[in-house]
Amino acid sequence: MKRTIVLRGYTDFDKEERWLNEMAAKGLACVGWYPYIYVFERAEPGAWTYRSGVLPASDSRQYLAFMAEAGVETVAAFNRAAIFRKPTAKGPFELFSDTESRIAHYQSIRTRWLWVLLLLVVPGAVLDTAFVMSGWSTSDMLPLLLVQLAFICVVPLQMLRATKSIRSLEAERLITE
Amino acid sequence: MASESRSGPLTETVYYILLGLHTPRHGYGVMQLVDEITGGRVNLGPGTLYGALNALTEKGWITPVGGAGGDRKKEYVITDAGRSAVREELERLEELLQNGRQITGGGSR
Incomplete structure (x- = not known):
């Protein structure tokens, strides 16, 4: 079968999920994923429902x-992020069916970002120090610093987004389960 | 943290899982049963169910049947502690219904 490859990166699970379902609605079903690479195959429009999740x-x-x-197919799983799908004909597909577990989902997303931050910042700082000690000038280091800065900006933004989702679910939990 | 005494109402998810496990079932079996007996109203998500099964096992309200068997389909069954939690919940629900019917005057048979 003919495959379509789309190069794309998502930092937000909800946005990725929405996009995959939009593609599926157009008849392009995601069958593989590696960081920044999505593989699609032709399928009946809307034949699959997609969900993006975090593995424990x-x-x-x-x-x-x-x-x-x-009855859920795992399309891909990498670095604790996973894409799942289920035939739409087999009924509605949600990973979570109550507020409590949705909160836990966003909490694990937030924790995952915290790890990314720790794993980037500490080695990053060590790397920068090593370059400075070996006599690199600020202009030599600029590209590296910019890349690091970009990553460091993305992480708190995503953590904040997860926190917002948690807050609104917690407010909901005051009234319904 | 095994078999603590309970406090507070059960969630709908937990309540239906405990009901479903009065007969040994694997996770998917619980999903199907709950879907069936609620006429499709309660559709347990696999992520929710997975977390709840682990939490209930840890609490000692349910237990895996036939030991831990790697990737094999795991069946669970309710324990005595789980049964008593359901009994307490039923009493609470009876009270809710009775008070609700009495005060609103609705839904009485």
Whole structure:
């Protein structure tokens, strides 16, 4: 089957999910993903419903087995981020069905970003120091610093977004489950 | 943290999982049963169900049947502690219904 490759990066799970479902509605079903690379195949428009999720840190294999058991196909999983899909004909597909677990979902997204921040900032600072000590000038280091800055800006933004979602779900939880 | 005494109402998710596990079932079996007995109103999400099954196992209200078997489909069943939690919840629900019907005067048979 003919495959279409789209180069694209998402930092927001909800936006990625929306985009995948829009593509599916146009008849392009995502069948593979590697960071920044999405692979699509032609399918009946709207044949699949997509969900983007985070895998649990400790038992992700069990989680994926559980998904398969529940009739959910794992399109791809990388670095604890996963894309799932289910045939639309088999009924509505949501990963979460109550407020509590939706809150937990956004909390794990936030924690995941916190790790990204720690894993980027600490080695980044060490790297910068090493370059400075070896006599690099500020202008030599500018490209590196800009890349680091971009990453460091994205992370708090995404953490803030997750926090907003948590807050609004918590407000909802005061009234309904 | 095993078998603490409970406090507060059960969530709908937990309530229906506990009902579903009065007979040993695997996760998907619980999803199907709950969908069926609620006429499709409660559609448990797999992510929600997975988290709840783990939390309930940890609490000692349900237990895996036939030991831990790797990737094999895991079946669960309710424990005595789980049963008593359901009984308490039923009493609470009876009270809710009774008070609700009495005060609104609606829904009485």
